[in-house]
Amino acid sequence: xxxxxxxxxxxxxxxxxxxxxxxxxxxxxxxxxxxxxxxxxxxxxxxxxxxxxxxxxxxxxxxxxxxxxxxxxxxxxxxxxxxxxxxxxxxxxxxxxxxxxxxxxxxxxxxxxxxxxxxxxxxxxxxxxxxxxxxxxxxxxxxxxxxxxxxxxxxxxxxxxxxxxxxxxxxxxxxxxxxxxxxxxxxxxxxxxxxxxxxxxxxxxxxxxxxxxxxxxxxxxxxxxxxxxxxxxxxxxxxxxxxxxxxxxxxxxxxxxxxxxxxxxxxxxxxxxxxxxxxxxxxxxxxxxxxxxxxxxxxxxxxxxxxxxxxxxxxxxxxxxxxxxxxxxxxxxxxxxxxxxxxxxxxxxxxxxxxxxxxxxxxxxxxxxxxxxxxxxxxxxxxxxxxxxxxxxxxxxxxxxxxxxxxxxxxxxxxxxxxxxxxxxxxxxxxxxxxxxxxxxxxxxxxxxxxxxxxxxxxxxxxxxxxxxxxxxxxxxxxx
Numbered sequence: 111x112x113x114x115x116x117x118x119x120x121x122x123x124x125x126x127x128x129x130x131x132x133x134x135x136x137x138x139x140x141x142x143x144x145x146x147x148x149x150x151x152x153x154x155x156x157x158x159x160x161x162x163x164x165x166x167x168x169x170x171x172x173x174x175x176x177x178x179x180x181x182x183x184x185x186x187x188x189x190x191x192x193x194x195x196x197x198x199x200x201x202x203x204x205x206x207x208x209x210x211x212x213x214x215x216x217x218x219x220x221x222x223x224x225x226x227x228x229x230x231x232x233x234x235x236x237x238x239x240x241x242x243x244x245x246x247x248x249x250x251x252x253x254x255x256x257x258x259x260x261x262x263x264x265x266x267x268x269x270x271x272x273x274x275x276x277x278x279x280x281x282x283x284x285x286x287x288x289x290x291x292x293x294x295x296x297x298x299x300x301x302x303x304x305x306x307x308x309x310x311x312x313x314x315x316x317x318x319x320x321x322x323x324x325x326x327x328x329x330x331x332x333x334x335x336x337x338x339x340x341x342x343x344x345x346x347x348x349x350x351x352x353x354x355x356x357x358x359x360x361x362x363x364x365x366x367x368x369x370x371x372x373x374x375x376x377x378x379x380x381x382x383x384x385x386x387x388x389x390x391x392x393x394x395x396x397x398x399x400x401x402x403x404x405x406x407x408x409x410x411x412x413x414x415x416x417x418x419x420x421x422x423x424x425x426x427x428x429x430x431x432x433x434x435x436x437x438x439x440x441x442x443x444x445x446x447x448x449x450x451x452x453x454x455x456x457x458x459x460x461x462x463x464x465x466x467x468x469x470x471x472x473x474x475x476x477x478x479x480x481x482x483x484x485x486x487x488x489x490x491x492x493x494x495x496x497x498x499x500x501x502x503x504x505x506x507x508x509x510x511x512x513x514x515x516x517x518x519x520x521x522x523x524x525x526x527x528x529x530x531x532x533x534x535x536x537x538x539x540x541x542x543x544x545x546x547x548x549x550x551x552x553x554x555x556x557x558x559x560x561x562x563x564x565x566x567x568x569x570x571x572x573x574x575x576x577x578x579x580x581x582x583x584x585x586x587x588x589x590x
Contacts, residue, residue, distance in 0.1 A: 137168065191237070191244040192225040194256045198311045199304060202356055206405045210448065211299045212398035213391055214356030220300040223293045227301075231291050232270050236263050268305050275302065303353070310350045317343055317354035321361050328367040336371055344375075344388045352391035359392075365399050366432035368392045379438045381445055393437070397448055400429045404456050411463060416498040420505040426456060427509035434512075457514040464503045465518055468525040470496055471562060475533050475555050477540070478548060485547060487554030493561060500526075500565040527566050534559040534575060538582035553583060 137148075152168065203218045229237040240259055247256040275298070278285040292298050307314060318339060325332060336358060344351050359368045372389035373379050384390055403426040410418035430449060433439065439446050474496060478485055503526075507519040537556045541549070556579045564572035 189225075189241065189244075190248050191241045192221055194244055194247075194253070195225070195240070195260055196221050196304070198315070199307060201360055202303070202307065202353065204402060206402045207296065208398055208401050210398075210401075211296065212394045213303060213352035214395055215398050216300045216303050217296065220294075220297045220304075223297045224301055224304060227291055228267060228271070232274070233263070233267055236267065239263075264308060268309055271301060271305055275305075306349060307353050310347065310353070313343070313347065314350055314353045314357065317350075318358045318361065321358060323361050324363055325361050326363045328362055328364075328370055333370055333374055337374060340371075348388040351388050352395070355389070355392050356395055359395055359399075364428070364432060366396045366429040367436075369396045369433055369436050373436050379436065381437060381439065381441070381443045384437065385443075385445075393433075393445060396429065396433055397445060397452075400426055400433075400449070401452055403429065404452050404459075407456060408459055411459065414498075416501055419502060423456075423460070423505050423509055423513065426452075427512040430512045453512070453514050460502070460506050460513065460515060461518055463499065464506060464522050467496075467499050467503060467522055468529065470499070471526055471529060475529075475537070475559055477536075478551060485551040487550045488558055493554075493558045496558075497561060497565065500562060504565060523566070526562075530559060530563050530566055534563065534579075538579055541582050542585055556583065 148168065199216060199221070202214055202216050203221075204215050205218055207217055207219075208215065229241075240256075240263055243259045244256050247253050274284075274288055278288040278298070289295050289298060292301065318336075320339060321336065328336065340351065340354055340358070343354055355368060355371070358371075359365050362368060369392055372384045372387065372392040375389045376384040376387050378384065381393075384393060403422045407419050407422035407426070410416070410422060430453070433449075439449065474488060474492060503519065503522060506513065506515050507523055510516045510519045534556065537552060537559060541552045541556060560572055560575050560579055563575055567575075
């Protein structure tokens, strides 16, 4: 490159905006509601202990700090008005963002964006007065005035919001405008749910009030009672049925059993016939739970929380198996396609975690080249990490039928099983004549192999291996 070309390239690169500058430019162009929603979601994820890649950069580009980290200015305090206004929505809130909206499940992150829309765009004066009453109620410890104020303002507030939704449905321009004000199309969908719940909250809350908590098996008499409770709503207020079903699902120990209600009403396990009834919302809620389980597994794996990942895998497996038992999920229907996509997503996620596990086990247990310098033993963190992945492998193997992992789990398990036993024998033979430089390493490898064997062969066999290892280590010591 000539000097002139080099100078020109340097000038061009200095003139081009950096990635941070492009990010800042893009985020600064977002509507305020979208900025608030994004900031709130980052804060909420961090409050759950989740890592948000690039979170600090995004917040810096937004020109704000995470809401949870902002110190309150003197005399300022968190706004309690949304908490009072949206209190009845708590049973319907979820932390996950679903790929497909399910009636009766509302993103928790939508509430702040919707409150901002009410306060800034819809009824600023009424919301300002409601804020004043809420602050007074917090100071005085009496929430009755807030409840009264909400009851008075709610009809006009809901009417204004519904009018905005109706107008957005008629005009593409108005739809885009409303989406910009709310910050997201999904927030708009959640607003529809919120208005429906607030309008019918007493009927919805009372619909399953006679149902016991912790229903272990929704069958026979319990299933008939659930239908009897909900049938008047399904007949006269079908728009409220999804929210009543969501409340009933919250009372089930095995939440996927809610689909049995849809099968009972349709008098068929055919998805086409079930989808023709108002109770199709029950199947939507069950599939939403399956999607949430997939997302929880993904988060747990990123956080390194093996127990939560295994719990999510079991929930996914049990929910799909229950749904397939109660319904005929063959063919190319909407529900079948969604379940197929979720199964493929989870399968790909877990395959990436377990397919290279045999190589990791070999790497840890393989013999090292002799050295004149002492070799460090295996770290506890390394051994624990592989133990956790072995536990994940066992969990995937036990539930492989519903997550399309039969082949890979069988192959990986057999490969590790065939490697561990002879390798441990070799390690025990070599420890007897091991030099001082690698004795500690070999002992740690033997101990790791025994711990891995406990996962693969079972605890009883691992105890026998441990006794043999103790004898080998002791004999090596005596031979010195």
